[in-house]
Amino acid sequence: xxxxxxxxxPLDYPPSEKTQVKRLxxxxxxxxxxxxxxxxxxxxxxxxxxxxxxPYVTPTAYWREGDWIYWHGSSAxxxxxxxxxxxPVCLTVAMLDGLxxxxxxxxxxxxxxxxxxxxxxxxxxEEAEKIRSLDSFIDRLTPGRAAEVRPPTSQEMKATTxxxxxxxxxxxxxxxxxxxxxxxxxxxDVWAGVVPIRTVIEAPEDDPRLKAGVAAPGYxxxxxINRLD
Amino acid sequence: xxxxxxxxxPLDYPPSEKTQVKRLxxxxxxxxxxxxxxxxxxxxxxxxxxxxxxPYVTPTAYWREGDWIYWHGSSAxxxxxxxxxxxPVCLTVAMLDGLxxxxxxxxxxxxxxxxxxxxxxxxxxEEAEKIRSLDSFIDRLTPGRAAEVRPPTSQEMKATTxxxxxxxxxxxxxxxxxxxxxxxxxxxDVWAGVVPIRTVIEAPEDDPRLKAGVAAPGYxxxxxINRLD
Numbered sequence: 001x002x003x004x005x006x007x008x009x010p011l012d013y014p015p016s017e018k019t020q021v022k023r024l025x026x027x028x029x030x031x032x033x034x035x036x037x038x039x040x041x042x043x044x045x046x047x048x049x050x051x052x053x054x055p056y057v058t059p060t061a062y063w064r065e066g067d068w069i070y071w072h073g074s075s076a077x078x079x080x081x082x083x084x085x086x087x088p089v090c091l092t093v094a095m096l097d098g099l100x101x102x103x104x105x106x107x108x109x110x111x112x113x114x115x116x117x118x119x120x121x122x123x124x125x126e127e128a129e130k131i132r133s134l135d136s137f138i139d140r141l142t143p144g145r146a147a148e149v150r151p152p153t154s155q156e157m158k159a160t161t162x163x164x165x166x167x168x169x170x171x172x173x174x175x176x177x178x179x180x181x182x183x184x185x186x187x188x189d190v191w192a193g194v195v196p197i198r199t200v201i202e203a204p205e206d207d208p209r210l211k212a213g214v215a216a217p218g219y220x221x222x223x224x225i226n227r228l229d
Numbered sequence: 230x231x232x233x234x235x236x237x238x239p240l241d242y243p244p245s246e247k248t249q250v251k252r253l254x255x256x257x258x259x260x261x262x263x264x265x266x267x268x269x270x271x272x273x274x275x276x277x278x279x280x281x282x283x284p285y286v287t288p289t290a291y292w293r294e295g296d297w298i299y300w301h302g303s304s305a306x307x308x309x310x311x312x313x314x315x316x317p318v319c320l321t322v323a324m325l326d327g328l329x330x331x332x333x334x335x336x337x338x339x340x341x342x343x344x345x346x347x348x349x350x351x352x353x354x355e356e357a358e359k360i361r362s363l364d365s366f367i368d369r370l371t372p373g374r375a376a377e378v379r380p381p382t383s384q385e386m387k388a389t390t391x392x393x394x395x396x397x398x399x400x401x402x403x404x405x406x407x408x409x410x411x412x413x414x415x416x417x418d419v420w421a422g423v424v425p426i427r428t429v430i431e432a433p434e435d436d437p438r439l440k441a442g443v444a445a446p447g448y449x450x451x452x453x454i455n456r457l458d
Contacts, residue, residue, distance in 0.1 A: 018283065023305055043339075044325055046275040048286035054247065055284050057277035059323035059343050076252055094288035096273055096428075099452070104378050105367055106385040110272075114288050138334055148419050149333050156335040178436045190377050191443050192436040195452060199325075202425040207407045214420050223328070223424060 004030060018118050019171035029172040032067070038093060038115045038172060039064040043141070043225050045071065048090040049083050056082075062091070063137045065164075069117060070124070070133055072162045080161040084123045089165060091117045095226045099195040102179035103188045111175050111194060113228075118169040124162040133162055142219045199226035233259060247347050248400035258401035261296070267322060267344045267401060268293040272370070272454050274300065277319040278312050285311075291320070292366045294393075298346060299353070299362055301391045309390040313352045318394060320346045324455045328424040331408035332417045340404050340423060342457075347398040353391040362391055371448045428455035 001010045006025060012032040013019070021028035029035075045062040048055060058079040062071040069091060073080050083089055098111035124130050135146035152160070179192050201223045204216055230239045238260040242248070250257035258264075274291040277284060287308040291300040298320060302309050312318055327340035353359050364375035381389070408421050430452045433445055 018285075022307070023303055044323060044341075046277075046286050046288075046321055046323070048275075048277040048284035048319075050279050050282065050284050053279065054317050054347070055277035055279050055319045056247075057275050057286050057319045057321040057345065059275075059321060059341070061339060074252055078251070088283050090277075090284045090286045092275055092286040092288060094273060094275070096454070099370065101371065101374070102378070104381070104385070105363055105375070106381055106389070108367070108378070110290060112273075112288070116286065118283070134334055138337070141328065142330065145330070146334070149331070149337070150414055150417060150419070152333065152335055156333070160335070178434075178438075181438075185379055186438050187440065188379055189440060189443055190379070191446050191449075192439060193445075194434045194436075195449060196431040196434065197454060198429050198431055200427050200429050202427055205407075205423045205425065207421040207423075209407075209410075209415050210421060211416065211418060214418055216422075217420050220420075220424060225325070225426060 009034070013168060013170035016169050019116070019169050021171055021173060027173045027175050029174060030170065034172055034174070035115060035167055035170055036064065038113050039069065041113070041226055041228070042093045042095055045091050045093045047071065047079060047083065048092065049079065049087055051082055062093070063140050065133065065136060067167045068164045069167065070137065070162060070164045072134065072137070072160060075159050075161045077161070080163060083121045084161065084163055086120045086122070089119060089121055091165060096197045097176065097228060098197050100179050101192055101195065103181045103185040103190045103192050107179055107181050109175060109179070111177070113174050115170060115172045117165060117167055119165045121163040121165045124164055127157060130157060130160070130162050134160070141223055144219055145217070201225065238263070242397060242399035244400070245398050248345070248398050250400055250402060256402045256404050258403060259399065263401055263403070264344060264396055264399055265293065267342050268298065270342070270455055270457070271322045271324055274320050274322045276300065276308060276312065277321065278308065278316055280311055291322070292369050294362065294365060296396045297393045298396065299366065299391060299393045301363065301366070301389060304388050304390045306390070309392060312350045313390060313392055315349045315351070318348060318350055320394060325426045326405065326457060327426050329408050330421055330424065332410045332414040332419045332421050336408055336410050338404060338408070340406070342403050344399060344401045346394060346396055348394045350392040350394045353393055356386060359386060359389070359391050363389070370452055373448055374446070430454065
């Protein structure tokens with residue numbers, strides 16, 4: 001496996017014309033371990049597709065299994081109906097980790113993790129496999145919950161489309177750490193540093209119609225989204 | 230001004246074929262007040278554009294002035310070089326506000342705010358206007374900081390492209406509140422409710438090379454991103 005000369009990581013997703021990061025290439029990653037870490041931290045992706053030359057960017061939840069990204073939604077959704085035709089897709093995941101306040105506006109930035117995956121989606125058609133993948137989506141965030149909720153009806157399954165796309169043409173960019181100022185600017189009397197941004201999961205709020213005696217399950221305290229650690 | 234029959238809000242951005250929300254239309258908004266509230270809460274958008282039939286979705290920071298969305302970046306950026314040609318763009322902002330855990334997988338959802346804006350970007354060319362808009366970006370998050378940092382050099386200004394797009398074809402979707410379960414499912418012994426997700430700004434971290442005696446400015450305590458309130 002060829003290695004990235006910049007960081008020694010494997011080039012699991014060899015850079016293509018579309019995915020080669022041209023500027024600030026020290027922020028680039030093309031390895032599977034980084035891709036899985038970004039995808040497993042996030043929950044929200046943005047799916048880009050084209051209808052009659054017009055780009056659309058639809059936010060939606062996703063999950064990962066192996067080297068596949070899954071997403072789902074209503075079978076009536078414009079995005080899903082288009083994307084399941086096997087058209088070119090760009091699926092992007094991005095998480096903000098901090099504001100990078102440099103001594104000049106020019107060097108100010110943000111810390112972030114981002115992944116762009118190019119490809120074509122495929123429909124998960126087989127009913128048992130659809131149910132299994134949707135259960136794994138539930139259990140990914142709330143382990144054990146898939147077995148607790150009321151199972152899907154066949155009508156619900158018909159109304160739900162599940163798509164997946166294999167990771168193959170992938171570009172990641174990650175920035176972390178303090179500002180990188182021009183050498184002479186370090187002498188300025190300007191505060192500089194990083195303001196960390198974090199996604200927190202707050203205390204669960206019972207449904208107002210929660211049945212008496214039903215306790216909040218333990219997995220609610222373990223939910224993690226967008227976390228760096 | 231015509232009103233939205235669903236919620237009585239003005240249809241400031243009249244629904245078009247692209248922006249008419251077809252399912253769950255009770256989540257739809259087309260009014261300026263909602264658009265400005267979503268845009269002013271967020272920081273990260275996803276810009277969709279097409280090159281040779283291939284969609285690209287690039288995450289980037291944005292800011293709002295009046296009914297215009299601004300974004301910026303390196304003049305060498307593939308996204309900015311393409312988008313400044315006046316091609317069709319879809320710019321999407323989405324924020325997760327919570328997990329909605331219903332008594333079935335089918336009715337489980339997320340609480341969120343999202344905005345999709347369609348249009349063509351225009352270049353902010355005039356140097357004074359470019360500087361003014363970049364200053365307003367800095368001051369939006371950290372009021373007063375634009376006057377503290379080292380001003381941009383003419384070379385930095387050349388290396389920076391600023392684009393803007395007018396809000397005109399805009400679709401918003403907002404979901405909030407508890408799950409909406411099938412009536413018979415309320416009797417199940419399954420916990421249901423909302424797990425709130427919040428973006429928090431943590432304590433600033435001084436640059437390791439911060440000049441001795443430079444104190445952290447007060448505006449660092451006032452930064453708000455993705456907040457609902």
